[in-house]
Amino acid sequence: MANREIIIVGGGMVGALSALLLAKHGDTLHLIEKSPVLMPEQGEPFDLRVSAFSAQSKHLLEQAGVWDDIPLDRLCAYQGLETWEKGSQKLAFSSDDIGAEQLGYIAENRWIQTVLWQRLKQLANVHFYEQTEVVNITQHVDTENKNQHVDAENKNSQRIVTVTLADQQTIRADLLLACDGGNSGVRKHLQLPVTSWDYRQHCLLINITTDCAQQSVTWQEFRETGPCAFLPLAGNNASLVWYHSPQKIKLLQSLNNQQLKQTILAEFPKLEFDFEVHNKGGFPLTRRHAKKYYQGSVVLVGDAAHTINPLAGQGVNLGFKDVQCLVELLTQCSDLSIPEILKRYQCQRRPANLLMQTGMDVFYKVSKSDDPLIRIIRKSFLGVAQQSGQIKNRVMRYAMGIN
Ligand SMILES: Cc1cc2nc3c(=O)[nH]c(=O)nc-3n(C[C@H](O)[C@H](O)[C@H](O)COP(=O)(O)OP(=O)(O)OC[C@H]3O[C@@H](n4cnc5c(N)ncnc54)[C@H](O)[C@@H]3O)c2cc1C
Numbered sequence: 001m002a003n004r005e006i007i008i009v010g011g012g013m014v015g016a017l018s019a020l021l022l023a024k025h026g027d028t029l030h031l032i033e034k035s036p037v038l039m040p041e042q043g044e045p046f047d048l049r050v051s052a053f054s055a056q057s058k059h060l061l062e063q064a065g066v067w068d069d070i071p072l073d074r075l076c077a078y079q080g081l082e083t084w085e086k087g088s089q090k091l092a093f094s095s096d097d098i099g100a101e102q103l104g105y106i107a108e109n110r111w112i113q114t115v116l117w118q119r120l121k122q123l124a125n126v127h128f129y130e131q132t133e134v135v136n137i138t139q140h141v142d143t144e145n146k147n148q149h150v151d152a153e154n155k156n157s158q159r160i161v162t163v164t165l166a167d168q169q170t171i172r173a174d175l176l177l178a179c180d181g182g183n184s185g186v187r188k189h190l191q192l193p194v195t196s197w198d199y200r201q202h203c204l205l206i207n208i209t210t211d212c213a214q215q216s217v218t219w220q221e222f223r224e225t226g227p228c229a230f231l232p233l234a235g236n237n238a239s240l241v242w243y244h245s246p247q248k249i250k251l252l253q254s255l256n257n258q259q260l261k262q263t264i265l266a267e268f269p270k271l272e273f274d275f276e277v278h279n280k281g282g283f284p285l286t287r288r289h290a291k292k293y294y295q296g297s298v299v300l301v302g303d304a305a306h307t308i309n310p311l312a313g314q315g316v317n318l319g320f321k322d323v324q325c326l327v328e329l330l331t332q333c334s335d336l337s338i339p340e341i342l343k344r345y346q347c348q349r350r351p352a353n354l355l356m357q358t359g360m361d362v363f364y365k366v367s368k369s370d371d372p373l374i375r376i377i378r379k380s381f382l383g384v385a386q387q388s389g390q391i392k393n394r395v396m397r398y399a400m401g402i403n
Helices: 013-024 055-063 109-120 185-189 246-253 257-267 315-332 338-368 372-387 389-400
Strands: 005-009 028-033 050-053 075-078 080-085 090-094 104-108 126-130 134-141 159-165 170-173 175-178 194-210 217-222 228-233 237-244 275-290 298-300
Touching: 005 013, 005 159, 005 170, 013 028, 013 055, 013 109, 013 315, 028 159, 028 170, 050 055, 050 109, 050 228, 050 315, 055 315, 075 228, 104 109, 104 228, 134 185, 159 175, 175 185, 185 298, 194 246, 237 246, 246 275, 257 275, 275 338, 315 338
Parallel strands: 005 028, 005 175, 028 126, 080 217, 175 298
Antiparallel strands: 050 104, 075 104, 080 090, 134 159, 159 170, 194 237, 194 275, 217 228, 228 237
16 A cells, blocks of 8 residues: 555654655655754754664665765764673774674764754655644544455454544544654553563763764773763764662762762773763663554554663664664555554564563673672683684674674
8 A cells, every 4th residue: 555644653763764764655644743853053062862873774874865964073983892891801893804894883863863854844745743742542443445354353454543632633544653762652552561670770871072082992891880881972072871770870960070070080991081071861771672562553663662771772773673674564565454564563573672682681681790600601701702703793793783
């Protein structure tokens, strides 16, 4: 079915990318975003929310036609990734080892959202509903569609989705994509069950400027209190990520920038340059996974379906893989009904997301364990992995989404 009417709730990175790819295909999009989308100015200080984007995510943004819109002074390509346990050997990955120019890119979430919105605003088949919220969602079987088979219980029948907004405006569509983030109101409204737990850890994001450019290597040191990471940003900018107990993060947040700098110098892994702290913010870490990704003609995409420990920087990359899968099914299998497409989407994406979530959890638990046996195995593994070109290269290609 071509020229569908599609509602997207949530215009973050995942919702905006979905909207753009589907709009380019000729569908009519209704994009609902509750927060003001503020277009950042060039030269503004770096925002705290940054993400590492894989080669595969870059490819999708290229396909959407926005990659070249990201200002070069907001984009950092990195060639090296190093990880180690405090006091032990480094495991170092390099783009040279797999003949790639870089391992990935780091950019602010809001710039990715901005370049997507700028393109969306140029399209006549995208309608915007900004700073408003969905107050009701109903679905009914599409009895007018003569091409579809309506089964006895209506389980596999095409549904029409009707959304009511806070101002009582209603929108009708063939499909609704819930891209409204980890606390998805759509998911709650439909009472789609989730498994979730708190990691009982928070992380502090700290933006710094450095006395020299630091773009080429990102690193992470594992400690029993949680990882400490360094993410290079464009120019003389970087982001420090400090995982710790909620109490410790609250304490760090209460420090002024100068006091925080002194604490970083005393407690964070050694930084090889001088720096100034500019901004900081704490985030709780929660894992969630929806047990079902769709109901009728409503489907969960990105963080609305799954949130993951950010230690390996995979959250939005998984969200973009969801987008790619769903858009491919919608555009290439147009002979299939929406329920069949959503079923296939769930079959492809849920196991893959679960595997990544579980892998990250095992890694996280093992990295924090002070059990002597696990410590020996952990150190030996890092040593063996460093020596084994093949294992390293496979891990690297998987993380880059080019396996
Ligand atoms: C500390 C931290 C570091 C991270 N680092 C990385 C990284 O390096 N790499 C990576 O891949 N991922 C990373 N992530 C994960 C990444 O940030 C998320 O996966 C990504 O932002 C999810 O995008 P999304 O569009 O699905 O959801 P969101 O970014 O949450 O966007 C949801 C949008 O929906 C809107 N919305 C919400 N409710 C409604 C409603 N009722 N009606 C209308 N609109 C609504 C919101 O305003 C928002 O614009 C990190 C996460 C954290 C917490």
